[in-house]
Amino acid sequence: MRDSILFNFHGVLLRCGGMPMRATRGILLPMLTAAVLTSLPNISHSQQNPELQHISVQLKWAHQFQFAGYYAALHQGFYEEAGLDVTLIEHLPGLTPIDQLMGGRVEFAVADTGALLYRASGVPIVVLAAIFQHSPSALISRADTGINTLADLRNRRAMLAGGFMNAELMSMLRQAGITSNDFTLVPGNTSIDVLINGGTDAYNGYTTNEPYMLEQRNVPFRVFLPQDYGVDFYGDILITRESLLNTQPEVVANFRQATIRGWEYAVANIEEMVDLIMTDYNTQQKSREHLMFEARESARLILSNVVPVGYMNLERWQRIENIFREQGLLDVPVDLAGFVYVPSQQDSLWSLLMRYRFALAATTALILAALLTLHVWRLRALVALRTRELEAARHQAESDARTDALTGLSNRRLFLESLDRDLSRAARGQCNLALISIDIDHFKRVNDQYGHLVGDEVLKGVASALAGCARSGDLVARTGGEEFAVICLNTDASEARLLAERMRQQVASMDINTVDARISLTLSLGIAAYQVGDTTISIMARADDALYAAKNRGRNRVICAENAGTAPE
Incomplete structure (x- = not known):
């Protein structure tokens, strides 16, 4: 004792x-x-024998490790200790968790960060906890479709969930300059077969689930993560009705606290929870290996070793609101103070003491x-x-x-933040600005012939060469796949061209030695100099157009946006 x-x-x-x-x-x-x-x-609660209050929770999908914390809270007696008799409800076709919550059929629900848009539209919901500090939502394509960047989705097919619950993927696409008019929307289908069999070119999946299924079926694939495009949202947030919080605050506080205890237990006892799911909750008939894959990826996204489970802060919600606003998904003010629940530690402790x-x-x-x-x-x-x-x-x-994990260069998020800031300076007449867009020629052949591990070594070698050519004040970033970009402050188009030529020649003259091969590469580069009225999207679009012109003219060359439509240079 x-x-x-x-x-x-x-x-x-x-x-x-x-x-x-x-x-x-x-x-x-x-x-x-x-x-x-x-x-x-x-x-124990049962020995005092008070009447348990019945509570229903709407899950956002069928039973799996994604909801292990709720199972743990049930089976470890945390909900019972909180005076609650909890029923978990699997996803119902045609009904979103918010439909169920606001229809009064459940008291709590598991949703996505798009709940903020529902709140902005007048739906009185409150977010109680963010279980996943990073969302597992991703856009997945087969490697053989030729979709190497999000720009390749133009005139292709993509399967995306409807409503506001898929807001982060739409924000990612918009951040990459893609709108819903640029691709064909495929009706939602829960089976990964629609991607494998060619029914769609891109599939809205979870990093905790679909990658395992594709690997088991030996289907090469690419994953596009919103985080790589500066869209870093929470995942699997716990929500309730504002009216329930106002009338029964102790019930809300006790349920939230018991749920967080359940998730702390689940993350600390992964194998035990997988065994429990296999026995009591495996409605999807997943293998133990599949559930273990999901559990490990979920634990990585929950970040319980960095922040407390369920942690949220207003500053990050403000950044999420700003992303929605920048992408045109939000045009009304949001009362974040009323939307984000702030637990009262004193109240929850008093409730526990009274019990x-x-x-x-x-x-x-x-x-x-x-x-x-x-x-x-x-x-x-x-x-x-x-x-x-x-x-x-x-x-x-x-x-x-803000750092690309593979190359050590700035990532797309820092690149976009820096470009937006430097464009503001250029607009005020404080400096010149040029943008260089870079793509490795025929990089897909490297991956196909030597494999992705060699491809990673090639990317690191090119990144090192570009960084070595850069001047003080230049920002070199990896913006996706084999794509790079350089922001050149106090630089006009002619100066940027000299730098781009130096980078092209440096890469063309070197061999990248790997365990399996010695590989020679070339680059195609496009340049756009700042013009009055330029935005982040417009200057990137002109630099990309120049890049595509360089590829169309035989690759291994530099093209300025002003010359992109003329005869070969």
């Missing part, structure tokens, strides 16, 4: 790690009490005295350590979000 209590108290201290010392002291006593009470095996008030009278004095004597000296060290870890993790996450 004593060891169990000490272990739970240690967990409480760790959860206090990010709080100021004064706040930690102010809530230490009730938190210690809560830890003690949850450690007593003979004190176990009779047991508290008999156990608190003796146990708290022993615990305080044993652990208070460790508190400051644990708080300081945890604070340093969280701060380091936050800085690392910010750095990773």
Whole structure:
């Protein structure tokens, strides 16, 4: 008994790690009490025998590891301890989770970040927690379709979910200059066979699911992630009705807290949860290997080792709102303070204390005295350590979000932010600006002949060559696949051409040595200099047009946008 209590108290201290010392002291006593009470095996909700309140939860899809935290909260008794009798409802064809929630058929639902658009349109929903810190939603194409970049979707077919729930993929496409008028929308189909059999050229899937299925069937594929295009949304957010929060705030707080406990348990006990799903929830008849793949990818996106499960902040919701607004999906103000739930720690602790008030009278004095004597000296060290870890993790996450993991260059997100900022400077007459768009010629042949591992080495070699040619003040970025771009400040078209020629010659003159081959490459480059009135989309479009002109004229050359429509240079 004593060891169990000490272990739970240690967990409480760790959860206090990010709080100021004064706040930690102010809530230490009730938190210690809560830890003690949850450690007593003979004190349970069922023994006090209160009436459980029935709650229904609408899942966004059929049972799988995507909802493991809810299963854990049920089977570990977390919901029962919170006074709740919870029923989980699988996805119903033709009805979105928000339809079910606002129709009054359920009290809680699992949705996507597009819920913000529903709130903006007047639907009174509140987001309680973000289970996935990064969304698993992605656009997937077969490798043999020739869709190497999002621009290749023009005049092709794409299967996308309807409504606001697919907003992040539409934002990604718009960020890449693609609108719904540029491709044919294929009716939704839940089977990956529609992609494998050629029924669509691009498929709206999850990184937690479809990549495993394609690998098992030996189908090469490409994955386009919104994060690579500066669209980094939350995934699988827990929502409720504003009216329920106003009338029964304790029920909402208790359900949220029990759900987060369930997810903490699920992430820490992946194999146990997979076994539970195989036994009780495997309505999709997935293999254990498939569920383990989904579990590992889900844990990576939940980031429970970096931030608390369910963590949200207003600044990130504000960035998401800004993306929607920039892409034309949102044109009215949103009351984020009313949309994003802020839990009251004091209220939830008081509810817990009231539930176990009779047991508290008999156990608190003796146990708290022993615990305080044993652990208070460790508190400051644990708080300081945890604070340093969280701060380091936050800085690392910010750095990773703007760096291409393969090449070490700036990624598309930082490229777009920098181009937007530098265009503003150019518009104010503070500097010249030129944009160089770069593509590796016949790169698909490298992947097809030598494999993607060699292809990665080629990309790193080209990236190193481009960075070596760049001048101080130039920003070199990998913008996707085999595509690169250079933002040249204080540079006109003729100066940018000299730099582009130097890069072209550097790559053309070198061999990239790999374990399997020595590979020679060439580049095609397009240049666009700033013109009055240019936007991010317009200058990128002119640079890309010049790039395509370079390819059409035989590749391994530099074309300026002003000469893209003339005879070969």
